[in-house]
Amino acid sequence: MKTTIIVFIVLLISGLMPRTVFSASDGDLGTDSQGTMDVGIEIFRLVKIAGLEDLIVKFPKNTNDININPPTGRVNFCVYSNVDVKGTYSITATGSGNNGSFSLKNGENYIDYKIYFTRSYERNDSNVSNHIELKPGEEAKGVGGGSSQAVLECSSENAYNATLWAMLGITDLHDLQAGDYTGTVTLMVAPD
Numbered sequence: 001m002k003t004t005i006i007v008f009i010v011l012l013i014s015g016l017m018p019r020t021v022f023s024a025s026d027g028d029l030g031t032d033s034q035g036t037m038d039v040g041i042e043i044f045r046l047v048k049i050a051g052l053e054d055l056i057v058k059f060p061k062n063t064n065d066i067n068i069n070p071p072t073g074r075v076n077f078c079v080y081s082n083v084d085v086k087g088t089y090s091i092t093a094t095g096s097g098n099n100g101s102f103s104l105k106n107g108e109n110y111i112d113y114k115i116y117f118t119r120s121y122e123r124n125d126s127n128v129s130n131h132i133e134l135k136p137g138e139e140a141k142g143v144g145g146g147s148s149q150a151v152l153e154c155s156s157e158n159a160y161n162a163t164l165w166a167m168l169g170i171t172d173l174h175d176l177q178a179g180d181y182t183g184t185v186t187l188m189v190a191p192d
Helices: 002-014
Strands: 047-050 072-081 089-095 103-106 109-118 132-134 140-144 162-168 185-191
Touching: 047 185, 072 089, 072 185, 089 109, 089 132, 132 140, 162 185
Parallel strands: none
Antiparallel strands: 047 072, 072 162, 089 140, 089 185, 103 109, 109 132, 109 162
16 A cells, blocks of 8 residues: 555656546445446547649740749648647648759759648639748648638548649749659648
């Protein structure tokens, strides 16, 4: 008994006691016996990204407007988070360029681009620069959740609760060599 009390006091003082203290009790010897115990469970903080598709960047119809309307592509997708009722999460984007930069490659030729994110379903490409710019490899905390619905399965357009844009950083289309420019972006969401 003394050992148990001493261990309990040491754990209590050192802060090593679990958050939940259980108070199980044994029954007494007799024709029947009753014992009690508390039951608890810890639900882990979970996130899931789903519904991503390849992103295609579109050039403006009038290439003279490239400074006004830079080439932009958009993809809608779903993010689930059980952290709170808002579905809060952080997001990190890493590109396939040097040091994780956002860059498209065609042989030795490169085109840099920027990534923008919003925690809602967007149907058009207007006002892209009003959304959160994701920096390569940097975690953007607290960007997910809010009024967006947290969706575990991304089974229809109505389920989308996040949008990502790629905006090319070019000022003169005539400086680019013809061909297909490709790259990859890896998105990681985490509980926030």
